[in-house]
Amino acid sequence: MTSEHIFEAFAFVLGACVGSFLNVCIYRLPLNLSVNQPRRSFCPSCKTQIPWHQNLPLVSWVVLRGRCRSCGAPIAFRYFAVELLTALFFLVIWKVFPWQIALAYWLVIALVIAATFIDFEHFIIPDEITVGGTIAGVAASIALPQLMNTDRRWLALLISAGSAALGYVLLWLVLEGGKLLFGKKRIRLEKATAFAWKRNGDDADFVVGDEKSLWSDFFAREKDELLLRCSSVRIGRREFADVILRFHYNRVQVGADTFELDHLDEISGMANEVEIPREAMGRGDLKFLACIGAFLGWRAVLFAIFAGSLYGSVIGLITLVLGKRVWSLKLPFGPYLALGAITWMFLGDSIVRWYQTLLGPS
Numbered sequence: 001m002t003s004e005h006i007f008e009a010f011a012f013v014l015g016a017c018v019g020s021f022l023n024v025c026i027y028r029l030p031l032n033l034s035v036n037q038p039r040r041s042f043c044p045s046c047k048t049q050i051p052w053h054q055n056l057p058l059v060s061w062v063v064l065r066g067r068c069r070s071c072g073a074p075i076a077f078r079y080f081a082v083e084l085l086t087a088l089f090f091l092v093i094w095k096v097f098p099w100q101i102a103l104a105y106w107l108v109i110a111l112v113i114a115a116t117f118i119d120f121e122h123f124i125i126p127d128e129i130t131v132g133g134t135i136a137g138v139a140a141s142i143a144l145p146q147l148m149n150t151d152r153r154w155l156a157l158l159i160s161a162g163s164a165a166l167g168y169v170l171l172w173l174v175l176e177g178g179k180l181l182f183g184k185k186r187i188r189l190e191k192a193t194a195f196a197w198k199r200n201g202d203d204a205d206f207v208v209g210d211e212k213s214l215w216s217d218f219f220a221r222e223k224d225e226l227l228l229r230c231s232s233v234r235i236g237r238r239e240f241a242d243v244i245l246r247f248h249y250n251r252v253q254v255g256a257d258t259f260e261l262d263h264l265d266e267i268s269g270m271a272n273e274v275e276i277p278r279e280a281m282g283r284g285d286l287k288f289l290a291c292i293g294a295f296l297g298w299r300a301v302l303f304a305i306f307a308g309s310l311y312g313s314v315i316g317l318i319t320l321v322l323g324k325r326v327w328s329l330k331l332p333f334g335p336y337l338a339l340g341a342i343t344w345m346f347l348g349d350s351i352v353r354w355y356q357t358l359l360g361p362s
Contacts, residue, residue, distance in 0.1 A: 008091060011102075015090025016057035018106070019083035022114045026082065029114075029129070030122040045073035057083045078117065086113055096346065104140045104147055105345060108295045111136075112338045115288055119334035130287030134164050137294025148297055163293030167301040171286045174305075187274045192231050195274075197247075197267040204261070208274060219249040224277040233269030235259055240269075285333050292341045300344040303351070307340035308333065 020041075027044065028035050040049040048070040054060050061080040068075060089109045093102050111133045115125045141147045141160035148159040195208045197215070204215035218226050226247040233240050235254065245267075246253040251260050252267065293301040312333065344351075 008094060011094035012087045012091045013057075015087035015106075016083045018090070018110055019086030019113070020055070020057040022086060022110060022117075023079050023082050025114050025128075026078075026117045026121075029126045030118055030124060043068040043070060043073060043075070046071035058087070082113060082117060086110065089113075093345075100144055101146060104144055104295065107136060107140065108292075108341070108345065111291060112341060116335045116338045119284070119332045123332050125284035125288050125334050127287065130284060130291050133291035134287065134294045137164065137291055140295060147295065159297060160294050163296075163298040163301055164290040165293075166298050167289035167291075167293035167304075168286045170301065170305060171289050175283075175286065185276050187276070189272055189274070192270040192272055195228065195230075195269060195271045197261075197264075199265045208271060216249070218276055224249070226277060227273075227275040228271050229273040231270045231272055233267065235267050236264060285337060288334055289337055292337065296341060296344060296348075299352070300341060300348065303344045303348065304337050304340035307343055308336035311339050312336045 021035075024035055024041060027033075038049060040051070041055055042049045045068060048068070050069075054064065054069055058080065061075060061083075064075070066075050066077065066080070067073065086109065090106055093105045093109065096102075097105060111129055115129050118129070119125050138157065138160045141156040142153050145151055145153050145156035148156040148163075150156050150159065189209075193209045195206075198205045198207070200214075206213050206215050206218070218224070228245040228247065230243055230245060231241065233243060233245060233254075235252070236259070240254055243254050250262065251258055253259075289301060289304060292304055315336075
């Protein structure tokens with residue numbers, strides 16, 4: 001075996017080990033759990049800590065046939081997929097790029113994979129990934145100015161920080177513009193339908209007919225407002241007829257009366273129309289694009305937005321043809337940005353050269 005093969009094998013094994021750690025992050029970060037306490041991984045079902053010989057990347061999932069040795073509960077295929085995907089990307093990055101760039105891109109791919117799988121499952125991208133990744137990207141650009149296509153550290157710092165700011169601001173403009181144009185969805189009910197707002201711990205359940213949602217899912221910002229046009233409603237001990245309820249996250253207004261939701265356990269009645277606030281994307285996507293810009297530069301920011309939108313459109317068309325349009329609407333935008341960033345990492349230079357030929361003389 002040559003030294004080249006040894007390094008390639010090392011890159012694959014290291015990627016699998018990093019993927020194992022990413023699984024810890026994917027599971028724990030959205031739950032606000034420490035990624036290093038407890039130090040050992042544990043079964044999500046029985047919480048039994050897993051000894052090292054049952055937690056070998058790739059191998060253990062196959063040997064144990066995707067089940068916990070202690071309780072027999074199934075271990076999601078996602079754990080194996082993340083380890084394999086990370087290992088393959090680490091190997092390909094090592095083969096394609098100079099070793100200095102490969103080290104930085106290993107970090108990029110780890111952040112992208114963690115963000116993608118968390119966003120798929122929880123529709124959030126934690127600050128540990130986005131903000132931490134942005135700081136890491138700026139630091140990496142200072143240490144390795146080649147990431148920003150320069151040999152001057154101070155210039156790399158400016159380009160990296162500026163690219164991060166550009167990514168955040170561009171998506172912020174898209175978010176605010178989308179909010180103005182498409183920020184409300186009005187649903188006219190065929191007939192008066194029973195609804196209920198019921199406290200559920202620190203949150204609440206919002207039920208209209210057979211549809212049940214978590215209250216906090218409707219409010220991305222403090223000024224968001226949910227409207228209910230009701231034929232009848234009961235709030236505490238008071239009853240109202242033919243009114244509009246103006247809900248904010250922490251209060252509801254009925255005409256001149258305001259009720260603090262913290263002091264209520266239930267609101268119920270009959271609704272004729274619902275108007276809900278909605279977002280074009282989450283705030284985490286803004287910070288995620290900033291992270292991409294910090295590592296890959298301003299051109300990657302522009303490309304990730306364009307390619308992410310294109311990928312989203314293609315997926316939307318495919319699911320529309322397959323009759324799964326509702327499924328596509330549930331996909332977050334973060335994974336599309338991630339796919340755009342990965343495309344830029346491997347094909348960015350080729351895309352730029354191809355585009356320059358289009359602009360050049362024929």
